[in-house]
Amino acid sequence: MRQVVLDTETTGIDPKQGHRIIEIGCVEMIGRKLTKRHFHVYINPDREVEEEAFRVHGISNEFLADKPRFHEIAQEFFDFIKGAELIIHNAPFDIGFMDHEFARIGGYPKTAEVCGVFDSLVYARKKHPGQKNNLDILCRRYGIDNSHRELHGALLDSEILADVYLLMTGGQTSLGLASNSESDSKQEGGVEEIRRLSQERPPLKVIRASEEELKIHEERLDLIDKKSGQSLWRVKH
Template identity: 65%
Template sequence: MRQIVLDTETTGIDPNEGHNIIEIGCVEMEKRRLTGRTYHQYVKPDREVEEEAISVHGITNEYLADKPKFSEVMEEFIEFIRGADLVIHNAAFDVGFIDKELERNGYPERIADICTVTDTLALAREKHPGQKNNLDALCRRYGIDNSHRELHGALLDSEILADVYLMLTGGQTSLVLAHEGEEGGMNQAGVIHRVQGDHWELAVPRASDEEMKEHETFLALLDKKSDGECVWLRDGSEGEEVH
């Protein structure tokens, strides 16, 4: 399945009050792996960015002054996402803005005509009822490194959301067991880092002693996060731990 993890930044919170999209960020996944294909575009709005919004994403009116209008990038953007399942956190917000921009610019289709949508906020609320489920809270919950996220940004947030989505849906994130300190591995704090696409096909015929130790550390982390329910640490007979 082709999926596009998407995020936008805007001039304000309500498209029906004339607010515009000012940044679009997308990362592509196929078969639950990042392909390396992205779409990223800043957009010049029809109105000024509100100060409150600037404090969130840091994108100023001056920075956007020479950027293309939505009408100029609309076709390219639609072509990138067409036919995919869009993975969005609080999808109603982003889809509402995109649909309003399409309407303003006379485009005949809406997101529902072009893509399916998966809302990770709805997934998170179902899985973690009564808890904070914003992106920062989910990163803390799943041990995903977002220390470089000082301000919101559409492309950065979509990259982080890809990791969150994979953890939310119970699959392995794009990580490998690497030597301590290597990019894409697990550091001493147990923080998960994303790996680049050229690592995914790396074959390791036999794990080294160090890799086995890191594997055991990872399983211990899973066991802790699942309240002792990590099946790989049990032999399946009487719930006894595997030694």
């Protein structure tokens, strides 16, 4: 099965009030494994981002000014998701915006006509009734490190949701160690068993960041500091 974990960021909460998509992030899974294929784009909405929305995702009007319009990326986006099962947290929100954007252009079917849709929020509420089930809570519940998530971002949230989905819908159900054989047998539910590594294996190669990479890293931390006050990477413990 081909699945696409998807998230969007928008100018506000209601497309009927003229709000638009400003970021789309998708990661692909086949057979419950990430393929490293993804789709990610920022979009000029031709309208202002509401202040409340900006506080959530930190995407400014100035940043979006030179980005493509939705009609310029629509076909590539449609081709990426077509035929896949979409995994979305609170699917009606994102699907509503997507269908609104495609309808503005014309010539595209509704998303549900060409894709399956799995709403991970609905699933989480059934699995954990009476509890909060937003993405941050689910990360803590399933032991997923999302400390790098200072602000919402469509691609980052899609990557995190993929981890949540895999654990919430099956994940690693047993820690039983495999024997020393080279068997590729799997446990019930399609989860691969843990295999012992040979003690004679060569040491892992240590790859250190270059000066240019460190410079880019510091520039990114400066941006996070500017938007959120202070990044976790610069907090002294």
